[in-house]
Amino acid sequence: MKHKMIKSLLLALAVLLAGCGSDNAYDGTELIGSNTPTTPEENAMLSVQTQVFQKHATALKQSITQMRQSISTFEQNLTANEVSSLQTQFETLMTEWKSVEAGYVAADYDESLIDTPSAIDFFHTGNVDVAADVQKALDQTGDIESALFKNSSKTITALEYMLFGTATPLDEMVGLMNKDDKRRVNACDVALKNLEAQASKIETFYQNDTKFAANITDASNALANVLIDSSFKLKEWRIGEPSGIALKYAGNPDSNRFEYAKSKRSLEAMRAILLTHQEIMGEQSYANFGSFASQNGAQSVVIAIRKQISDALALLNQFNTPIEEAINGTSVDAKIDTLYATTKELQRLYYESLIQALSLTAEIIEADGD
Amino acid sequence: MVELSGLDFFVESDKRIYWLYMVSALMLAVVIFRNQPDILRKQFSKEVLWHPSARLDYVYFVAVSAVKVLLIVPLLVGADDVIVWMVVFLQEQFGYVERIRIASVWLVGSYTLLIFVANDLTRYWLHRWMHTVPLLWRFHRVHHSAQVLNPLTFYRVHPVENVLFGLRYALTAGSVTALYIYFFGAGISMMQMGGANLFVFVFSLIGANLRHSHIPLRYPAKVERWILSPYQHQLHHSVHYGFKNYGSALSVWDRWFGTLVAGKTRKLRFGLLDETPTHSLLGAFLNPLNKGIKL
Known part of the structure; x- marks a missing residue:
């Protein structure tokens, strides 16, 4: 008797709820499930934002590739103009990275890209002294790629030290760049190689991703x-x-x-x-x-x-x-x-x-x- | 105009007297007490529905709705302000934390539950202080002066109490939301049914409107240890158990803090023991402010 009463009560409530139609729909599905863009404005916004992210990722990769190409052309000792040109190219690379970083939504869609920014840039991350590590690697005599074994030593932060020292004047930097058979220039290429690989991952993501706009x-x-x-x-x-x-x-x-x-x-x-x-x-x-x-x-x-x-x-x-x-x-x-x-x-x-x-x-x- | 009169409360699912909650309460009462027609008859009798205390409830509901719309809501600090202030405060005091990434279903589900539980806990404590702090009791006794109960008695609350409960809500919802934004970022939201928090919706559907009524709906004893039944709230309104059952939805707070009471169902007398009730709107508004003067 008691069960019959509870059942009829539940049935009555179910009928009541069903009768309320959309007024009482479970909005949670909308919040946690698929929410496909439907209006032209939504589609346009998502499409434009994707293009913006793609544009910066491609520009970042291009700036790195260009810098590597410049380095590969140096056969003799670098001149002040060439060091200055590398420094200018660094600025382009760094600002392109800042543009990518400021809109970096990739990590929300691809877990493998969560740590990519820390492999590119080393700011406000732990107590590692990147400059000291790079200097240690430069002071050694063995293979520079092996000497720069730490990930942090191949970031933009490391590259900055390789190209600018500690706000070292240009003429002094020219001497440092040419020192030990251009070991510092080779170090730059090692860092750039890492940066190129990381930037490629980001560029590939933005070129192929369909989840963001979905x-x-x-x-x-x-x-x-x-x-x-x-x-x-x-x-x-x-x-x-x-x-x-x-x-x-x-x-x-x-x-x-x-x-x-x-x-x-x-x-x-x-x-x-x-x-x-x-x-x-x-x-x-x-x-x-x-x-x-x-x-x-x-x-x-x-x-x-x-x-x-x-x-x-x-x-x-x-x-x-x-x-x-x-x-x-x-x-x-x-x-x-x-x-x-x-x-x-x-x-x-x-x-x-x-x-x-x-x-x-x-x-x-x-x-x-x- | 509709907002001023409070009539919109019947069509908004985050309001206690939303039509669906009223209908579900009526259905529960009719089905469960179908063999005790006296109980239903009493609730709908002239003696209850047209009692001077009930008539004050109706007038009070319209008057306090206008006061809320015109005076309280525009001036009160909102949950939005608390959220922004607190998130910035957390970041400046405790530094930046890398956003925790969890599946949306867990994020939304836990947020919905936590905001419901935190809100219920702060309601318990403020309600308890309204009874135990003499100055606050002066205002809260307006609510307890009701000699008969009906769903609109829920709104028989002095504007000062409205302000306090509004601030409590802003602080509670604001703090919980700020913590979620601090740790999880954007993406939080509430699971809702028809525009109300899912848990609130369920609680409201299982007879919340019978809390202020003469229908002694009880839940099984084990359930009453977790969820306060309408009858347990009626006990709170009785002249003998005013210092018990302060909770809103959950009874765990009363149980943990030693104020829970249930026992056998008995005939209850509502109102205050120590004074002749005031059935005037002006009196209800002004008496708490002028302790010695009765209007």
Whole structure:
């Protein structure tokens, strides 16, 4: 009798729920399952973002290949012009990497690509002294490829030390490059070979991937994550820590903490990152994530994000000398404070847009008592 | 206008009196108590539905809905603000953590469950403080002054209490969400049924609206150790057990913190022992603010 009652009750509830139709559909499937883009705007946005990522991955690989080709042509001792040219090529390679890194969604779709960035770049990762390791390898006499056995010794960070020393003047660098039968130049090629292999993996992924453009929710999440990550690292690691604004080094500025202090190219790295943010979020002639978010209710926050990106880029343009020189002992140029505040606001706005998109404000069952 | 009157509450699934939850409560009552017609008859009698206390509930529901829309919601700190502030705080204080990548089903499922449990726990404690802190009790007694119960009694809550519960919600949902964003990044979301948290939906469907009623629906004893039955909440509204069963959905908090009571079903008397009830809207709003004056 009791079971009969429970059964009839459950049946009645089931009928009631079924009768409610879509009003009570289980929305969870939409959230955790496939969410294929359906509108032209969604498809356009995903297609454009894929092209942007592909473009930067290809440019990165090309810049590495080009640099290797330059190195392969050096038969005699390098001239100052040739060393300078390599340094310029380094800047191109490094900024292309920053562009790839700032929009790196590949790890969300291919687990084998999670560690690839750390095989390319060694910033804020552990306590390894890359310069000391590279110098040790250069001081040895055996095969340079074997001497550079550590992965970190074949990264862009290592390459920077090989090409610039510790912000060593050009004429001194020419001597160092030609020393020991151009051992340093050969070391550069070993690092570039590793970088080429890593860049190839990323390029191949973006050329062949179909998953990113297949699920609008996952793609939006991946883009939001990468922008938030990138804005945090820009603000905290790349600006806050060297300038002593970040809590970790509060009141203790040190220009050596800049990402590319040895080459004095940290400002160019920051610019490349912000330009990628602008490609993804900024007002462009094509449909990007920013315009997509704007059309989906985040218009005011997208406008604010665009302004912060433009402001930060404008601030970078105000530096007439490398940003490393804006820190002198404990004295820090006020523009760095403003830059930190601008990127902090940028990161906050990214969070705001993310939270808006997630509609997390839906109350659990009102805010009342009981 | 609809929002001001609170009528939209009947069609929104994150509201206690959503029509489906009301119908399911009625169905449960009819099926389970079909052999005890007196119980059903009493709930729908003029004596209960048109009692001065019930009439105050109806007027109060409309008035407090307007107060919430016009005064409380625009001024209250939202969960959004808490989330942004807390995520940035976590990153600045504890540094950057590499995002943990887990399958969406686990991420969404655990988030939905955790936000439900955390919300229930903070409701328990704030509700308990509303009873045990004299200043807060002055406001909460408005709710307990109801001498007869109906689903709208749920909304017979002083605006000050609304503000406190609103802040509690913002802090709870904001903190849980911020922690999830800090560790897992974007991609979190709630499993929902018709727009409400899945667990809230289920809880609301199994008779939440009978909590404020004279229908003593009980769950099996083992279930009542985990989920508070409508009858257990009715005990809380009785003149003798006001300091027991503070929980909302889960009874584990009452069990762990020593305030759970069940026992045999008995006839209950609702309201307050120590005062003559006020059935005026003005009195309900102003008496807690003017302790010595009765309107």
